[in-house]
Amino acid sequence: MATKGEVKKEVFESEEDLAVSLAKYTAQLSDKFCKERGAFTVVLSGGSLINSLRKLVEPPYIDSIEWSKWHVFWLDERVVPKDHEDSNYKLAYDGLLSKVPILPGNVYAINDALSAEAAAEDYETRLRHLVKSNVLEISAASGFPKFDLQLLGMGPDGHVASLFPGHPLLKENKKWVTFIKDSPKPPPERITFTFPVINSSAYIALVVTGAAEAGAVQNALGNSQNSEKLPVAMVSPEGELAWFLDAAAASKL
Numbered sequence: 011m012a013t014k015g016e017v018k019k020e021v022f023e024s025e026e027d028l029a030v031s032l033a034k035y036t037a038q039l040s041d042k043f044c045k046e047r048g049a050f051t052v053v054l055s056g057g058s059l060i061n062s063l064r065k066l067v068e069p070p071y072i073d074s075i076e077w078s079k080w081h082v083f084w085l086d087e088r089v090v091p092k093d094h095e096d097s098n099y100k101l102a103y104d105g106l107l108s109k110v111p112i113l114p115g116n117v118y119a120i121n122d123a124l125s126a127e128a129a130a131e132d133y134e135t136r137l138r139h140l141v142k143s144n145v146l147e148i149s150a151a152s153g154f155p156k157f158d159l160q161l162l163g164m165g166p167d168g169h170v171a172s173l174f175p176g177h178p179l180l181k182e183n184k185k186w187v188t189f190i191k192d193s194p195k196p197p198p199e200r201i202t203f204t205f206p207v208i209n210s211s212a213y214i215a216l217v218v219t220g221a222a223e224a225g226a227v228q229n230a231l232g233n234s235q236n237s238e239k240l241p242v243a244m245v246s247p248e249g250e251l252a253w254f255l256d257a258a259a260a261s262k263l
């Protein structure tokens with residue numbers, strides 16, 4: 011198990027090297043949790059993260075991972091149909107889920123027939139059912155659900171999930187899943203995990219690539235003059251936080 015609050019940071023020369031290491035990290039945690047409790051609860055972001063997971067669908071991982079024990083969730087989702095170009099589900103389906111034998115019943119996508127508010131409520135209700143059926147654990151420390159691994163991306167403005175700089179949702183401390191109708195990044199309507207859920211995770215991998223992200227990485231990890239704490243700097247899980255950075259993203263550290 012990770013040491014409580016441990017923060018690891020690795021800088022890779024290239025995004026290709028990062029992708030190799032991220033697949034190994036994910037596969038090792040999958041192995042650990044499948045052995046320990048017969049299931050692995052994994053939370054995906056949208057955006058560039060899915061491309062960085064591409065090595066998982068290649069040997070050796072495609073054959074060695076116990077895909078049938080995976081339960082897949084979304085950190086945030088855009089309120090669009092599941093076959094829409096903006097859908098984080100579609101991105102993950104095309105890049106990962108359609109290529110591996112994860113059980114369709116273990117893939118927890120947004121109900122895209124609902125409004126943003128209702129979809130967030132529905133997602134939280136489904137998470138509560140999964141706690142009752144012991145698929146999901148609850149953190150003894152926080153009382154929020156404790157996922158095994160959350161795979162986080164980050165935008166150039168330092169947002170994670172659909173939690174944007176300066177937005178009141180950063181302070182949400184009761185709901186597990188909430189909604190936003192004024193996302194500064196399109197599309198405007200989204201649902202998102204809240205910080206208490208993000209920070210109750212056993213493991214978080216924060217995966218950041220590209221020079222456009224370097225300022226926000228500096229805000230979270232370096233000697234930034236900027237006193238405003240960006241959302242990415244609020245990521246602080248109960249368990250381990252592992253930063254996966256490429257050289258460009260780490261260039262201001």
Ligand SMILES: O=C1O[C@H](COP(=O)(O)O)[C@@H](O)[C@H](O)[C@H]1O
Binds near residue numbers: 059086170171
């Ligand atoms: O809108 C979103 O953006 C972030 C970051 O995306 P990236 O393409 O800059 O990596 C992503 O993590 C989030 O899930 C998504 O909805």
